[in-house]
Amino acid sequence: MDILVIGSGGREHAIIRKLRESPRVGKLYCAPGNGGIAQDAECVNVNAMDKEGMLALAREKAVDLVFVAPDDPLGAGMVDYLEAGGFLCYGPNQKAAEIESSKVFSKNLMKKYGIPTAGYEVFDDPANALDYIKRLGKYPAVIKADGLAVGKGVIIAQNEGEAAQALRSLMEEKIFGDSGSRVVVEEFLTGPEVTVLAFTDGKVMRPMVSSMDHKRAFDGDKGPNTGGMGTIAPSPLYTPEIAKECMEKIFMPTMEAMNAEGRPFKGCLYFGLMLTPEGPKVIEFNSRFGDPETQVVLPLLETDFGEIVEATARGTLADVDIRWSKEACACVILASGGYPGSYPKGKEITGLDEKGQAPGVMVIHAGTKYEDGKFYTNGGRVLAVTAKAPTLKEALDKAYAGVDGIRFEGCFCRRDIGAKALGR
Ligand code: AMP
Ligand code: GLY
Numbered sequence: 001m002d003i004l005v006i007g008s009g010g011r012e013h014a015i016i017r018k019l020r021e022s023p024r025v026g027k028l029y030c031a032p033g034n035g036g037i038a039q040d041a042e043c044v045n046v047n048a049m050d051k052e053g054m055l056a057l058a059r060e061k062a063v064d065l066v067f068v069a070p071d072d073p074l075g076a077g078m079v080d081y082l083e084a085g086g087f088l089c090y091g092p093n094q095k096a097a098e099i100e101s102s103k104v105f106s107k108n109l110m111k112k113y114g115i116p117t118a119g120y121e122v123f124d125d126p127a128n129a130l131d132y133i134k135r136l137g138k139y140p141a142v143i144k145a146d147g148l149a150v151g152k153g154v155i156i157a158q159n160e161g162e163a164a165q166a167l168r169s170l171m172e173e174k175i176f177g178d179s180g181s182r183v184v185v186e187e188f189l190t191g192p193e194v195t196v197l198a199f200t201d202g203k204v205m206r207p208m209v210s211s212m213d214h215k216r217a218f219d220g221d222k223g224p225n226t227g228g229m230g231t232i233a234p235s236p237l238y239t240p241e242i243a244k245e246c247m248e249k250i251f252m253p254t255m256e257a258m259n260a261e262g263r264p265f266k267g268c269l270y271f272g273l274m275l276t277p278e279g280p281k282v283i284e285f286n287s288r289f290g291d292p293e294t295q296v297v298l299p300l301l302e303t304d305f306g307e308i309v310e311a312t313a314r315g316t317l318a319d320v321d322i323r324w325s326k327e328a329c330a331c332v333i334l335a336s337g338g339y340p341g342s343y344p345k346g347k348e349i350t351g352l353d354e355k356g357q358a359p360g361v362m363v364i365h366a367g368t369k370y371e372d373g374k375f376y377t378n379g380g381r382v383l384a385v386t387a388k389a390p391t392l393k394e395a396l397d398k399a400y401a402g403v404d405g406i407r408f409e410g411c412f413c414r415r416d417i418g419a420k421a422l423g424r
Contacts, residue, residue, distance in 0.1 A: 001310060002027040004058055005041065006048050006078065007069040010333075010366035010384040011291035013037045015069060017362070018298040022306030029061055035375050036356040036365020036383075048073050051081040058087050065090060065313060074267075074287050075101035075148055088313045092287050096258060096265040100287035103153075103184045104146045110282060113257040115250055117282040118142070120186035126167040129185055133163045142186045145170050147179030151227050152340075156188070191276040192420070193283065194235045195293050198251060198271065199308055201317040202264030205255045207247065209300050209324050210238035211293045212421055217340060219416045226340045227381060230332045230417030232392055233296035237275060237421070246273065246280050254285070266312055295364050295384045296329040328392040330399045332385050332417050333366070337410025339380035344410065347377040351406035361402030362386045377408055392418060 001024055005012055013036055019025045020040055031054065033043030046053040048070055058066055068078050068091035077094035091097075098105045110117040123129035133141045143166045145153030153176055157163035170180035195213055199206040211233035217223035250271060258265045270286030270293075289297075298305065302323040311317045336343035349368065352375050357363050364386055367379015383406065387398035396418045403413055416424075 001025055001064040001306060002029070002061065003065050003067055003309075004029040004031065004054075004061065004063045005067045005069060006031055006054060006073055008032050008034050008037070008048065009070070009291055009379075010364045010381065011289050011294045012069050013040070013364045013366070014294045014298050014384075014386075015067065015289065016041050017364070018301065018305045019309070022304050024304065024310070025306040027061070027063075029057070029063065031057055034365050034378065035368035035370030036363070038370055039355045049076060049078075051076075051078055054078065055082055055085045055087075058082060058085070064088065065310065067091065067309065069288060071097075071100055071148055071286065071288055088310075090309050090313050091267040092265050095263045097287040098263070099258065099265065099269070099285045101148050102146055103144050103284075104182055106285050107184055107186075109257055109261065113253055113260075115253050115257065115282060116279060118187040118189050120184050122182060122184055124182045126171040129167050129171075129183055130164055132185060133157075134160060138188070140188045142188050143167065143170065144184040144186065145176050145180040146182040146184065147176065149176035149179045152176070152225060153179060154225075189274045189276050189281060189283070191274045192237050194238045194273050194275060195290055196238070196246065196251075196271045196273060197289060197293060197297055198269045199312060199317060199322065200255055200269050201266045201312045201315045202255065202259060203315060204318045205247075205251050206317065206322050207243070207251060208297050209234040210243075211235060211290070211296050212237075213290065213293060214414060214417055217335075217414075219414050224340055226335075228290070228292045228333065229335065229414045230330070231292045231296045232331075232396070232418040232421050233293070233300060233329045235421060236392070242275065242280060246271070250280065250282060266315070291366075292331050292333060292381075292384050295331040295386050299329050299362065299386065299388050300325045300327060325388075327388050327390055328395045329386065329388045330392065330395040330418055331364070332399045332403050332413050333381050334383040334385060334403065334406060334408075334411050334413050335381050336367075336377055336379070337412060343380055345376075345378050347408040347410065349375040349377060349382070349406065349408045358385070358402050358405055360387065360398055362388075363402070363406075382408065382411070392421060396422075
């Protein structure tokens with residue numbers, strides 16, 4: 001199978017590295033890719049949102065399957081377009097991807113099918129939304145843009161002033177465009193968060209090992225929200241009892257709800273869960289692999305990933321026996337100074353070999369460029385330094401040892417990835 005992977009971040013690099021282990025995978029292409037991905041696949045500079053360009057590329061390379069990894073092209077109907085062009089695809093079609101691209105759709109789905117989540121109301125008028133928040137008088141209040149907003153569409157308002165400001169910027173100033181035309185106002189939940197990615201073809205649901213992201217920029221969960229500064233897998237908080245409860249009350253009901261709505265989901269379904277005192281509840285769904293969750297989950301997969309990908313696309317996932325390593329995995333993100341705000345690009349990275357790797361770790365490239373034998377920064381999240389070991393502590397020690405050998409001007413990382421999971 002020759003495969004084209006759409007995307008350009010750490011998630012896509014992790015997917016490509018795993019596909020390369022598969023004996024059934026032949027040539028790998030990535031569009032547009034990055035400097036590190038170019039060491040493992042042929043990168044072609046087609047924009048991830050360019051449907052015509054992507055179809056032309058798939059035809060030119062005569063690939064057997066297209067793996068659509070990021071949320072934006074999934075939400076824009078990339079899979080529908082490529083399937084209409086005759087290509088087998090990994091990833092949900094546009095109607096199924098709405099489980100991520102519209103919070104209003106996903107909240108209404110959960111309400112209709114009794115899937116546990118925070119209580120909520122939907123508003124298309126900022127004054128009504130603010131009235132509602134004032135009437136409840138309960139803070140923090142959680143305000144979410146309906147549409148995709150590069151992971152920044154959730155605002156936790158601590159008081160009325162912050163709520164009013166959030167509604168103004170989302171609904172009137174439209175900082176995320178039409179994504180903020182409607183908002184969801186929901187109840188604030190408390191408890192540890194855990195991510196569960198699941199393989200599904202709409203017929204069977206196969207949860208992967210759990211993981212835990214660290215979304216804030218700085219140690220101690222301080223600073224602004226980011227795309228994710230590091231991950232560990234599995235999460236020690238996600239016990240077999242909780243896993244069983246999630247399977248019965250959340251994972252299977254979600255798959256069945258999507259089928260009942262005529263939107264069968266095939267691909268990777270991402271469950272962002274909060275383990276609340278009343279039991280696990282859904283914080284968000286994503287219609288794709290998480291970034292940087294993928295970096296720690298896929299290295300623990302023992303089954304041929306190529307086989308899973310093909311079976312998912314063909315709807316025969318029930319035939320595949322999926323096995324996981326008992327080891328642990330940790331990933332630390334090296335970011336550009338200033339991220340998640342503005343940051344410089346083009347800084348030379350030292351400590352990497354000619355393949356963009358470093359001793360003892362797997363270096364996943366998130367935002368790099370390769371030029372004249374050197375790697376340069378080309379994004380906010382630059383590298384995901386990942387390590388696998390028998391225990392989480394060893395995996396973290398290995399990952400941080402790898403981090404310490406890599407440098408670029410302005411680089412920073414969190415020093416407390418995995419601390420909570422280790423009970424520190
Ligand atoms: P999201 O971008 O949907 O992942 O949300 C960003 C973060 O906001 C989540 O990881 C949670 O930490 C937090 N969050 C979202 N919804 C709620 C909620 N209802 N209660 C408390 N925290 C929330
Ligand atoms: N790491 C969070 C996400 O991929 O949405």
